Amino acid sequence: MEKRIEIGDRLEVTMDSVAFGGSGVGRHGRLVLFVPFAVDGDTVEIEIDGIRRSYATGRICRILNPSPFRTEAKCPHYERCGGCQYQHIAYAHQLELKKRQVGEALARIGKVPDPPVREVLPSPMPYAYRGKAEFHLRFAPGKSALIGYKEAADSRIVPVSRCEIVDESINRSLDMLRKKLEGPSPSNRRGGKGEERVVLWSEAGAASVEPGHSPVRGNRVLRQVKGKILRVPAWGFFQANSSLVETMVDTVVRACALSGAENLLDAYCGSGLFSLFLAPRVQRLFGVDGDREAIGCAEENLREEGVSNGEFYAGDVGEILKKHFLERKTPVDVVVLDPPRIGCSADVLDGLLRLKPSRIVYISCNPTTQARDMRRLLDGGYTLKELQPLDMFPQTKHIEVAGILER
Numbered sequence: 280m281e282k283r284i285e286i287g288d289r290l291e292v293t294m295d296s297v298a299f300g301g302s303g304v305g306r307h308g309r310l311v312l313f314v315p316f317a318v319d320g321d322t323v324e325i326e327i328d329g330i331r332r333s334y335a336t337g338r339i340c341r342i343l344n345p346s347p348f349r350t351e352a353k354c355p356h357y358e359r360c361g362g363c364q365y366q367h368i369a370y371a372h373q374l375e376l377k378k379r380q381v382g383e384a385l386a387r388i389g390k391v392p393d394p395p396v397r398e399v400l401p402s403p404m405p406y407a408y409r410g411k412a413e414f415h416l417r418f419a420p421g422k423s424a425l426i427g428y429k430e431a432a433d434s435r436i437v438p439v440s441r442c443e444i445v446d447e448s449i450n451r452s453l454d455m456l457r458k459k460l461e462g463p464s465p466s467n468r469r470g471g472k473g474e475e476r477v478v479l480w481s482e483a484g485a486a487s488v489e490p491g492h493s494p495v496r497g498n499r500v501l502r503q504v505k506g507k508i509l510r511v512p513a514w515g516f517f518q519a520n521s522s523l524v525e526t527m528v529d530t531v532v533r534a535c536a537l538s539g540a541e542n543l544l545d546a547y548c549g550s551g552l553f554s555l556f557l558a559p560r561v562q563r564l565f566g567v568d569g570d571r572e573a574i575g576c577a578e579e580n581l582r583e584e585g586v587s588n589g590e591f592y593a594g595d596v597g598e599i600l601k602k603h604f605l606e607r608k609t610p611v612d613v614v615v616l617d618p619p620r621i622g623c624s625a626d627v628l629d630g631l632l633r634l635k636p637s638r639i640v641y642i643s644c645n646p647t648t649q650a651r652d653m654r655r656l657l658d659g660g661y662t663l664k665e666l667q668p669l670d671m672f673p674q675t676k677h678i679e680v681a682g683i684l685e686r
């Protein structure tokens with residue numbers, strides 16, 4: 280009989296694949312092992328640090344035989360910071376893994392037997408691509424402020440001196456911030472508040488910013504995409520990868536396959552990034568987002584570009600869908616859906632099945648919730664035509680996918 284695995288046991292294991300989430304996957308007898316920072320082809324010695332009913336987790340003690348897909352991580356904080364999971368994997372292989380993971384999510388969760396996944400559109404910049412980064416600051420009386428990243432809301436701050444995935448101008452701003460905060464923090468800072476957050480925006484991708492000047496104007500940031508200017512709330516959402524955002528817009532426009540006669544609903548429209556490029560290609564464009572400030576920006580963004588066929592609603596997508604589209608019987612031919620990581624709520628999906636647009640372009644940064652939501656839409660009469668992954672987040676476990684559904 281096989282000896283039962285225990286915490287602290289050391290095992291030699293060869294990794295078969297990398298799971299969505301970033302851990303290497305190997306086997307010990309019938310037991311599946313998840314090992315962070317391992318890649319398929321590695322033979323490693325691991326120490327078991329977690330045991331569940333159907334799997335165990337371990338940490339690498341030694342790399343006995345490195346995978347041909349291994350490469351040198353650029354960042355000195357890698358494996359401690361928590362922001363990146365793939366820096367040790369050659370970029371071309373990161374793309375192959377992500378394509379495979381999208382297919383697996385659709386097959387396993389979406390129950391689509393042979394998902395139509397296209398090659399991943401790579402990021403022109405595998406490093407230094409982020410146009411925006413959020414840092415956490417911790418102040419303790421008499422000590423220098425701690426500046427770094429935080430993975431979860433309740434987790435500790437990992438101090439970072441620089442970050443390899445952000446635009447260099449963000450690293451310069453980070454340096455300036457650190458210098459400004461050098462020396463012991465006063466005990467009465469912000470009434471004794473110990474932590475703050477700061478969002479830094481890049482000069483790359485900014486509209487009309489001189490080098491060395493902040494791209495933030497008041498409570499807004501100006502971004503430039505395909506020659507157009509977008510106003511975005513300084514604390515609001517904007518697509519993270521400055522080097523791939525234009526390809527993303529082109530992908531969404533292509534996926535909508537517009538003739539010019541359509542009514543289009545841009546659900547979860549944010550500051551109107553997609554709306555700005557879709558509105559000139561349709562009869563009427565409706566945009567919905569829960570962030571009132573972002574909706575104000577979306578209205579201004581279209582107005583300033585001379586686009587007048589857009590109507591925007593601030594509020595919950597499910598409620599607006601019911602009140603302004605289903606009850607008023609406003610016809611919609613195409614829906615662009617770009618929800619946050621948690622995906623769409625049941626009332627949004629049910630509302631869409633009642634609205635019956637002929638095409639839904641579902642963009643997501645979480646293939647698992649996207650697969651769950653797609654299953655519901657497929658059961659309601661849609662067919663999945665295509666899944667186009669985009670590598671908006673190189674060096675990390677995250678994947679962006681634009682899926683096309685038709686009825």
Ligand SMILES: C[S@@+](CC[C@H](N)C(=O)[O-])C[C@H]1O[C@@H](n2cnc3c(N)ncnc32)[C@H](O)[C@@H]1O
Nearest residue numbers: 516547548549552568569570595596617618619
């Ligand atoms: C992934 S972002 C997409 C933004 C936009 N499509 C873009 O590319 O810039 C998701 C957006 O969903 C909005 N949001 C989240 N939950 C919502 C809800 N229940 N109803 C309406 N908007 C929501 C957020 O404010 C955010 O702007």
